[in-house]
Amino acid sequence: MQERELARRSLRFGRRRFDTASSPDSDGLLLQYGTYSFSGLSAFTLDLTRQFDINDEEGEHDHYVQIHCELLYAPDQPLRDLGSFTSWFFHDSDDNINHWAEALSGHLESLPGHKPTETLPQGGFDAVVSLHTSFAGPAGIDPSVRETVEQIVRAVRDGDDAAIRTLLADRAAVADTAALVYLRERLYATQ
Known part of the structure; x- marks a missing residue:
């Protein structure tokens, strides 16, 4: 699956509404990319994320749940030259998801069309797809x-x-x- 198809599917998932708190940042979409060394091995990462704000019994923020889809690439020079980019969209804000998606299309077109793989070959990688959820924890936790x-x-x-x-x-x-x-x-x- 190419990056544009993945982004299209993520956007389709992003348009689906869920029963979330009524605050403007309770249901968000994130597209980010850049070269990072989170696991010790430097990689160019394209990350598509959906974030939900989870409230406690009193309706106050308790923690976030994030669903990530990451594509990891060997950080060749053209990918390093792209630098880093981050863009959020939040439902229940004044933003329009279609305008946000249009603004992102130029960023996705600048990414080379690597073919993602689900395996990590010996000695490096071409592209790795990672789907995971993360819990951001209670507000204020270190x-x-x-x-x-x-x-x-x-x-x-x-x-x-x-x-x-x-x-x-x-x-x-x-x-x-x-x-x-x-x-x-x-x-x-x-x-």
């Missing part, structure tokens, strides 16, 4: 706490006892109630 919680959740799901012990020992020194509640929520969330 990003390092959020990342540690996600590492613990992965270790628990992978059955990695050594990683669980290490991560919990590191977190125990600075644990607070919000972090522990967030960990519990993440551990019991449906996979």
